Amino acid sequence: DIVMTQSPDSLAVSLGERATINCKSSQSVLYSSNDQNYLAWYQQKPGQPPKLLIYWASTRKSGVPDRFSGSGSGTDFTLTISSLQAEDVAVYYCQQHYSFPRTFGQGTKVEIK
Amino acid sequence: EVQLVESGGGLVQPGGSLRLSCAASGFTFSNHWMYWVRQVPGKGLVWVSRIKTDGSATNYADSVKGRFTISRDNAENTLYLQMNSLRAEDTAVYYCVRLASSGAFDIWGQGTMVTVSS
Numbered sequence: 255d256i257v258m259t260q261s262p263d264s265l266a267v268s269l270g271e272r273a274t275i276n277c278k279s280s281q282s283v284l285y286s287s288n289d290q291n292y293l294a295w296y297q298q299k300p301g302q303p304p305k306l307l308i309y310w311a312s313t314r315k316s317g318v319p320d321r322f323s324g325s326g327s328g329t330d331f332t333l334t335i336s337s338l339q340a341e342d343v344a345v346y347y348c349q350q351h352y353s354f355p356r357t358f359g360q361g362t363k364v365e366i367k
Numbered sequence: 368e369v370q371l372v373e374s375g376g377g378l379v380q381p382g383g384s385l386r387l388s389c390a391a392s393g394f395t396f397s398n399h400w401m402y403w404v405r406q407v408p409g410k411g412l413v414w415v416s417r418i419k420t421d422g423s424a425t426n427y428a429d430s431v432k433g434r435f436t437i438s439r440d441n442a443e444n445t446l447y448l449q450m451n452s453l454r455a456e457d458t459a460v461y462y463c464v465r466l467a468s469s470g471a472f473d474i475w476g477q478g479t480m481v482t483v484s485s
Contacts, residue, residue: 294471296412303462303475304412310469347412351470354426356402358412 256280256350260359266367273335275362277348282328285352292352295324295333298361299344308333309351340366369393369474371463376479383453383483389446389463389476397421397441400466403448405459406478415461416448431457453483 257280267273283292291311296304306315308324311331321336335342343366348359375387387403403415416427416437425437436449446463460478467473 292470294469296472303478304472305475306467306471306473309467309471309473313469315473349412349471351472354417355414355428356470356472357414360411 255355256283256353256357258348258350258357258359260346260348260362262362263360264363264365266365267335267338268367269340270337271367273338273342273364275333275346275348275364277326277331277333277359279329279331279350283350283352284328291327291331292350293324293326293331294349294351295322296347296349296358297342297344298347304347307346335364338364338366371465371474371476373461373463373476373479376461376481378482378484379453380485381454381483384449384451385453385481387448387450387461387463387479387481389448391444391446391463391465394465394474396439396444401437401439401446402464402466402472403437403446404462404464404472404475405457406462407459417466418446450481453481455483457481458483 259278261276293311295308298304312324323334325332345361345363347361370392372390402417418425418437422439434452438447462478463476464472465474
């Protein structure tokens with residue numbers, strides 16, 4: 255199984271400031287035939303199910319605000335929230351959707367400083 | 368509206384059984400692989416089981432293999448998870464999840480809580 259490791263486990267950011275979350279996979283999730291990285295990001299607010307934000311490392315799901323962006327390739331990825339809003343307080347998970355079984359990172363909790 | 372609605376969770380004694388259901392609406396259910404993913408409150412996300420579009424293939428996490436059975440009724444747009452020989456460590460919120468064409472999990476149900484305790 256591909257092991258996903260996120261850092262940090264938690265971070266506190268001031269409103270309007272940038273938040274950056276890292277995710278590392280134990281093997282490459284780059285699919286050479288289409289040059290896509292099979293890495294997704296999810297947001298889970300308290301008491302709610304996870305919500306897909308980004309897939310293929312950098313493709314935002316329809317309706318996701320453009321302050322959320324994903325980057326990276328191979329084994330190292332980043333989720334950036336360019337200007338943190340109060341409604342962005344949540345736990346964020348990365349997931350590889352390259353192979354079965356789908357595996358998640360342990361989560362990063364984002365709070366307001 | 369695309370929606371997944373789980374039901375069937377509750378409190379059960381160790382060794383007992385529960386059957387979870389997930390009603391799908393707003394999309395062509397039979398076109399999608401479906402998953403069950405669970406989450407111990409305050410902890411991370413772990414896949415439990417998956418089923419192919421027509422039900423002809425299934426897979427299970429090692430932790431539930433031989434105890435849980437996933438199935439689907441495409442005529443009724445419903446996904447199931449039969450859970451037998453339940454253990455305390457099965458206590459979690461169980462989510463019904465749709466697999467998108469990208470391979471990511473694009474639609475999640477609200478979840479149903481399963482508590483295994485005497």
